[in-house]
Amino acid sequence: MSEQRGNQEQERKEDEETNTGESILTTDVPEAAEEAEAQADPQDETEPLREPQKTGGVVNSTATDVLETVDGVETQADLPDDAERLGEPQRRDDVGNCTATVKVMLVPGGHVMTVAFAIGLSIQELKRHLASELRVPAEVLQISLDGRVVEEQRTLMELGVRPQGSTRMEMSSNDAAAHPLRPLRLPEQDNMPDVITVRVQTDEGVFQEVVVEIERPPQQKAFLGGYRHQLTGAEYHHAAVQTRPKRRPDRGPVVFSRDTQTADLKSRVQQCPVHVSTQVATIGCHVSCVSDKLVAARGGYVTAAEHHDTRLRAVICLQSFARRWLARQEVDRLRRDRDRRLAWLELQERRWAEEKEEQLKDRRRRWMNPQRREDFNLLYHALEKWRCEEEQRIDSSLRGAERKAALCSLLEQETQFIARIGRHRIAARNDNYEQSVLSFLDKSAAPHQWRAADGRLIEMDNEHTIRARELRDLYSDISRAAVSQEERLHALLAVKHTAKEHACQLTRDVVDLIDREVDLMTRGVKAASLEGLRKRISTLFLQYIKTPAFNPEVAKLLKVPQNPSQLKNDMFLCRGCRRYLLSSDFSPSASTRLSGRCRACTALDNVARSRDDFSHYESILKKLRAGEQRLNGEAKIPFLLQVEDLRYLLEVVWASRSALQASSDLYNLVFVRWERRTDWSPWNCILLSKEETSAHLEVEDVHKVYEATFIRRIEHKHMLARRHFSQIPVMVEYLDPPPSVATGQRPADAPPASAH
Template structure:
């Protein structure tokens, strides 16, 4: 039914009532229009009820008006359209009863203006699942009591449509006192929504590929030369000579070495300041050098601490691997035999528990299993250490049950790991670890190898002292010598260390039980290279220590300071191929080398005496084994399946 009203304010049309076949044209006053529309709407909604449809299994509620005399087939068709599910697949259920297509709400005793709940689900959820509806305009019907006259009231059914559509402002005014806005007009119809498009591609969303290309541009220059009629002064010219060529790998290696601060440049800077400045300028330069030196010392300390933290866990894992490694030996036919004792198996079990303790990102149940295994393992022995570990385990479990975050438990877990590592290093609990400890369990075995450091006032094992072959007594340990070198002398033994390593490698390959080469220390190598050989090759006078090696003068005799020669790597390879020294070299050159040997023998006169005391020394054997290359063939036998 369409109702039109024409009054002093114009013509009005009711657009909510177009389902009726009758058309009434009423010319009435606009003040009566509200009452007429209310009565018509009440008549239309009198035979409707509110249906609350619940979509299963998403549990979404959809509220809508529905005629009580309409069949459920219409309700199915409505939801089949919005859910995109065939109507014969949808099933309706109300109060536990399956609703059929030809039934109505009147059959189930539903009265007009009542609210009834209907469950909707799919009989084929795998093929046609019911999904949640998005941006659904839910509606609801309420009953409003309207006063029509004095002591006369009428109940009117009003349908409320909830939508997120914002009506456009088409003009109006705002009251200055109350602030209420009055609109001249508005729209009732919700605009059509633009469907969302999927799989939209454009050029801007593609992956960007970056390409880097270097280009050397040409640079044209010109110079004015002296010629007839033109004189050009050369007083400001500079003579440029090409330097040593180095590859890109060497360049990056130099940059990497330059990033780590080095203190041994101080001597050069100090000599430059003393040679260049004087008076107040010299004091200012020395103060700047001292400030820069202080910053570099602090930076070195930070780098050392970072390196210590990074290597600490690796050192612990290496120690545990040594304890749990099986005993091996080689048979006469070349096969390797491995044997595991009960102590090795025990050490491997403790190592696995320690690895589990150090694991990160474990769930709460996994962490509790690890702590339970640790608790049963530690309970086997009763002492103060195990009691403290058990208390920390109980504390962590209690905090985990209270919901404490993992970040707040890092300190407690680190204490548990540290105490358990002390538990592993105790020979009473792990018998295999006694063979790998620096301090043996029996103090009598360690008594003869203890020495006193006069600098740090500590009693330390003999391995902590760097004894020169020319020394008569032991005064300072390695740490004190290194600290004194950093603060005063600032001497770098890095190149001499590489030179000593190359000497070890060459001597191990001879396999003639040479001992003197393994008694040489860094200070001895420095004296031998600088004072005896003048830091240069005996043949070509090449002075780069990175290219020099100390090899035997007579390869049939054991290496010693009086049976060696400093050569480059290529010269050393050619020297070792000589069958006779007298044939390969000039007599004058041989006389020069023997003179250097006499000087070295006078300075290192104590080395033969020291070497005579070394009989199957385990430290010398460890050095040999460290620098020996394993070139023996390895036999790998396939493992046959057990019957």
């Protein structure tokens, strides 16, 4: 066993000598052992683990059982050379690969680090290894030998260090303040040496001194098998657990030959057993054939052609069944695709029908209960349509005095309808007034909000928002009708104290009215008689709230700016009522000037003469903006257009009909892109129905799908739209060079149109 372990130690040493330029560092800390293992060559997986186990104060080495621990490694310098002792000549480069023990003392701490280092490497390589262990830059380290600084280019061999020898050096830091040399492990924690020298028997009567490094593992090694002393508790692990597996022999390249792919045929001779015999009839020997039987082959003889023909018919049968199965699979796939397509079309038609039904239902609801200005425009539009139909009926059926009487009756009915619509409008305005006032007060009392970096909504109140919230609560208290006398007196007292904070004519009027109501309430006047007085108090207090001097938060919500210079620059003349109004009183249209007619004049003209309804165009514009926002988040042209511009584009340019089937149902018309890869614009659009939209959006190149006549008609409409919208200054920067449609030619890079 000793000889076997000696051979293992010799193999380990030979593997160490083949790894040139590699040094193994053993320090006094567990972290150094991990970094030393990381610096080793990862490809050399067959290098044996030189990690002894320390359990219960006993060091077990797997190299040999005949190890003697020698105190100190300074005696290594006096040992004879390995080549002379073993009688093996070594070359100079082999000598440079041999290791020696280098003890480095840290100055001024006095801590000693022991390193097993190749004597052929330079001092600079030694400094790099020590710098990585001490975690300091290598440039600040300075190594001295016998009081003299050693040059970085010199090797340990040039300094007189012999193979398997030892030397002692000092190391200090040039910048001790920034990079001091501190030991990673306290000296008092060292209880065993870093390097020991063992004597190994390599041959009969021949011994060799080997330097063995002791590496401390970062953690306790798991017990994976072995023996444990029952008395002392010492653990003895198996050698297979402490060493790496042996290197597998190199078997050379993989052989791909005929022998590995060919069956091995053998010829064997078969002899009948001894007791088996046959008898034939010969001269002088008669064999009876009474019990003989005639055996014939079943089915007849099959020739090679018949055999191949049978196999061919079987193959054809298999192919027919396989092709039939594949055909059924393809038919099932086509049937599923057809069913999905039909289901999708049915779902689309149902969705379009539901959308149209919802629009009609919303239209009827707006007829029955109008609340907004658009709802009353719808009523006036329906009234005008009814009047035109009745007038045509009268003109076509009556003549003379009867016609005049019928027209007078029609005028009287129209007047009554207009009066009814007017009464509904006044009632809706009164109902909406309180809602608008409460919305105004809620906006002024709302806290300031913004989004934080993490997406959370942050709200902040200041003294102005708190003041606006208090005034809003006071207005709500005095505006309530069904309250008791004590609650009303409490609310009036709070409003009176708030108004007294500022001395002006408005606050004095509010205080006088409050005193008058309190006096009347104490005299027992009924609440119905005080309704007008309470309305005046609410109106004056609302005016008090809307004054920026008393409520600074409402300044950002008032239509009239408080700065006179800004008021002067933001005023425009209305050509209808001849008044100077703010820019917010004019409708923002891209095709009209700002200084035209105000909103009130436009609405009055619509009620009196045109009576148009723009709800259909608003719906088409909303769908257009939503679609373009989904395709391109930076789309601008659809948001520059207004309802009047879209109405001109739909009625004048496209004649309120779809381009393909000439559908005139406004509930079913949408604007989409003509060229799908270009942003939508009045000169890159087409008016289609909802059923035609899905098919058009799948077209990659319109010049290959549509015929030339249809393409020229669409390009002519684009030219009309470009000519109209080019007069708008804000649209000029989005214009692109038009194609040459006057001569019926397309751009040179466009493919020819098909004749479908």
